[in-house]
Structure formats: structure tokens, C-alpha cells
Amino acid sequence: MNLAAWRAQARDPVFRQGAADMLGAGLGVGAWGLVTGVAMVKGGMSTPLALFMSLTVYAGSAQLAVLPLMVAGAPLWVIWLTAACVNLRFVIFSSMWRSYFAHLPRRERMKLGFFSGDVIFVAFMKRYPRPEPQPEQLPYFWGAATTNWLAWQLPSVAGIILANAIPLSWGLGFAGVLALLGILLSMLGDRASWLATGVACTAAVAAFALPLKLNILVAIAAAVTAGLAMEAGERALRRARMREAGGDA
Amino acid sequence: MNGEWLTPIIAILGLVVITVVTRAFFMIPERELPMPDWLRRGLKYAPLAALAAVIAPELVMTQGALIHSLLDARLPGTAAATAFYFWRRSILGTIVVGMAVYLPLHIGLGW
Numbered sequence: 001m002n003l004a005a006w007r008a009q010a011r012d013p014v015f016r017q018g019a020a021d022m023l024g025a026g027l028g029v030g031a032w033g034l035v036t037g038v039a040m041v042k043g044g045m046s047t048p049l050a051l052f053m054s055l056t057v058y059a060g061s062a063q064l065a066v067l068p069l070m071v072a073g074a075p076l077w078v079i080w081l082t083a084a085c086v087n088l089r090f091v092i093f094s095s096m097w098r099s100y101f102a103h104l105p106r107r108e109r110m111k112l113g114f115f116s117g118d119v120i121f122v123a124f125m126k127r128y129p130r131p132e133p134q135p136e137q138l139p140y141f142w143g144a145a146t147t148n149w150l151a152w153q154l155p156s157v158a159g160i161i162l163a164n165a166i167p168l169s170w171g172l173g174f175a176g177v178l179a180l181l182g183i184l185l186s187m188l189g190d191r192a193s194w195l196a197t198g199v200a201c202t203a204a205v206a207a208f209a210l211p212l213k214l215n216i217l218v219a220i221a222a223a224v225t226a227g228l229a230m231e232a233g234e235r236a237l238r239r240a241r242m243r244e245a246g247g248d249a
Numbered sequence: 250m251n252g253e254w255l256t257p258i259i260a261i262l263g264l265v266v267i268t269v270v271t272r273a274f275f276m277i278p279e280r281e282l283p284m285p286d287w288l289r290r291g292l293k294y295a296p297l298a299a300l301a302a303v304i305a306p307e308l309v310m311t312q313g314a315l316i317h318s319l320l321d322a323r324l325p326g327t328a329a330a331t332a333f334y335f336w337r338r339s340i341l342g343t344i345v346v347g348m349a350v351y352l353p354l355h356i357g358l359g360w
Binding site for chain 1: 256257258259260261262263264265267268269271272273274275276277279281284287290291292293294295296297298299300301302303304305306307308309310313315322323326327330331334335338339340341343344345347348351352355356
């Protein structure tokens with residue numbers, strides 16, 4: 001995209017709305033980026049390599065998961081398999097992205113995929129809960145994605161360069177956890193979503209010992225099952241009540 | 250001897266491919282892959298669950314084991330952040346209040 005087109009897009013009010021919706025969580029994303037940057041260098045990676053990795057891979061949780069493996073010189077397939085497992089939740093998210101962006105050319109869809117992190121996904125689904133395409137969704141996405149990219153990359157690069165001046169023991173990464181917590185709380189609505197979340201938390205802690213962060217996948221499977229069971233239960237209850245009401249009349 | 254610097258670069262390039270392929274996965278084919286209706290309904294719980302699964306161990310575990318002490322700065326930090334969220338519904342405020350409780354306890358008292 002050339003500069004003029006880029007500036008025109010940046011003036012689009014929907015683009016700005018997308019950018020604004022990310023600012024709150026951006027503080028947490030930034031703290032997490034900073035900690036990830038510091039951790040890469042302190043974990044034994046050279047500064048140029050850490051910069052290259054941060055700017056190209058752009059996946060915080062996967063970067064942190066493979067970092068010890070790369071430093072220890074683990075085989076490539078182990079590194080890649082670990083990253084793929086940590087990223088499996090994005091595979092699930094991509095099925096929902098498809099309902100909004102299936103009409104775009106494939107190159108465009110791949111580009112959207114690369115920039116679609118967790119926080120963008122949540123903001124987008126809250127703004128457009130109905131899974132049908134609208135023209136304004138694209139500028140909204142890019143507004144959110146640009147903010148998220150900057151909120152992650154600037155602190156991450158700062159963390160890589162200033163690694164030895166920033167102590168990890170301060171616990172700044174906790175801000176990233178709090179950002180995700182705020183997003184999670186904002187997604188809780190009906191009883192089924194509370195139940196699914198409770199089940200996911202329990203399963204993720206109970207299955208923590210699994211390799212390759214597979215506890216996340218176990219938690220997703222358990223929560224989806226619990227959510228569907230709760231919906232089925234509520235439907236059955238409603239039907240029973242209706243039958244009862246019908247009997248009285 | 251040149252292989253030594255090349256390996257991490259190959260590893261990173263592979264990771265870039267993994268980022269793109271996993272995040273775009275169901276958007277890659279031109280035609281929609283068929284998916285049963287129950288799975289489609291169930292998947293709406295997946296993002297919640299993924300977030301919860303990333304957060305929960307960060308809040309109540311240390312080095313792969315459940316924490317044994319209540320003197321852990323994360324617990325009051327989380328409680329304050331959650332309370333603030335339900336009071337004001339602001340994510341920025343949630344982070345700021347949580348850190349304002351967490352940092353003094355963690356750095357000052359070593360919790």
C-alpha cells in the first residue's frame with residue numbers, strides 16, 4: 001500500500017474506532033511484549049536474532065514456548081511442533097474469521113490471518129457479533145491490527161535492546177495477564193459462558209503437566225463440551241416447562 | 250561451520266510459516282470446509298476457553314505446581330482487578346488497578 005492510500009485509510013472513522021478499541025488492552029499487550037523481548041535476550045538469544053524473530057514471527061505465546069528449545073538446540077521439528085500446538089487456538093479462530101472475510105482474495109486473507117492476534121479477535125467479535133460480511137469490517141480490522149502491532153513491537157524491540165537494564169523479577173508480565181483477564185471478563189455473559197470458563201480454568205491447571213502446552217487444547221475441548229451440554233440442558237428444561245404450561249391450560 | 254548461524258534462521262522462518270498457516274487456517278481454501286452444526290455452535294466457547302486456559306495457570310501456579318501460600322501478590326492483584334472491572338467495565342483501569350496492588354506487594358514485600 002502506498003503512503004497516500006495509507007493516510008487516507010488512517011483518517012477513516014471506522015479505522016480509528018478499531019484503533020481506539022485496542023488502546024485499553026494495548027497497555028497490557030505492551031507490557032507483555034516488553035517482557036517477551038527481555039526474556040528472549042536473557043534466555044541466550046543474540047540481539048539481532050531476537051529482533052528478527054520478534055518482527056517476523058509476531059506470536060508472543062509461541063515465541064516464549066520455543067525460546068528454551070531454540071537456545072538448547074532442539075531439533076527443528078520439535079520447535080515447529082511446539083509452536084504449532086501453542087497456536088492451535090488460532091486455527092479455531094480462523095474458522096470464525098472466514099465468515100467475515102471469505103469473499104476477499106486469498107493473498108488478502110493470508111495477510112489478515114498473519115495480523116489477527118487474540119486481542120484483535122476478541123475486539124472484532126464484540127463489535128461484529130453477527131457472522132456476516134460488512135464493508136466497514138476491513139478498515140476496523142486494520143485499525144485494530146495496526147494498534148496491536150505497534151503496542152506489541154515497540155516495547156518488544158525496546159525490551160530486546162535494553163534487556164540488561166530491565167529486571168524480569170519486577171513481574172511486569174503480570175500486566176499482560178491482567179489485560180487478558182479484563183478481556184475475558186468482558187466476554188462473560190450468560191450462564192453457559194461462565195460455566196465454560198470455569199471448566200476451562202480447572203482443566204488448564206489440572207492438565208498443565210502435558211507437553212507442548214496441550215493443556216490449552218484440553219481446556220478448549222472441555223469448555224466446548226460443557227457449554228453445549230448446558231445449552232442442551234436449558235433447552236430440555238424450557239421444553240418441559242412449556243409442556244407443563246400447555247397441560248394446565 | 251556456516252550451519253551454526255543458519256539453523257536458528259531456518260527455525261524462525263518456519264515459525265513465520267506456522268504463524269500464517271495457523272492463524273489463516275480455515276481462510277486458506279477457496280471453498281468452505283463442511284463443519285457439523287453442533288461444532289459450529291460449540292466453537293463460540295473456544296475463544297473464552299483459550300483465554301481462560303492461558304490465564305488460569307499464570308494466576309495460581311508457580312513452576313508447574315499450584316501455589317501453596319496465600320501470600321502471593323497475584324491473588325490480591327487479581328481480586329482488585331476483577332472488582333474494578335465489574336465496577337467500571339474498563340480494561341485499561343483493570344490493568345492499572347491490578348498492577349497498583351500487585352507491584353508494591355511483589356517488589357516491596359516479596360510476595
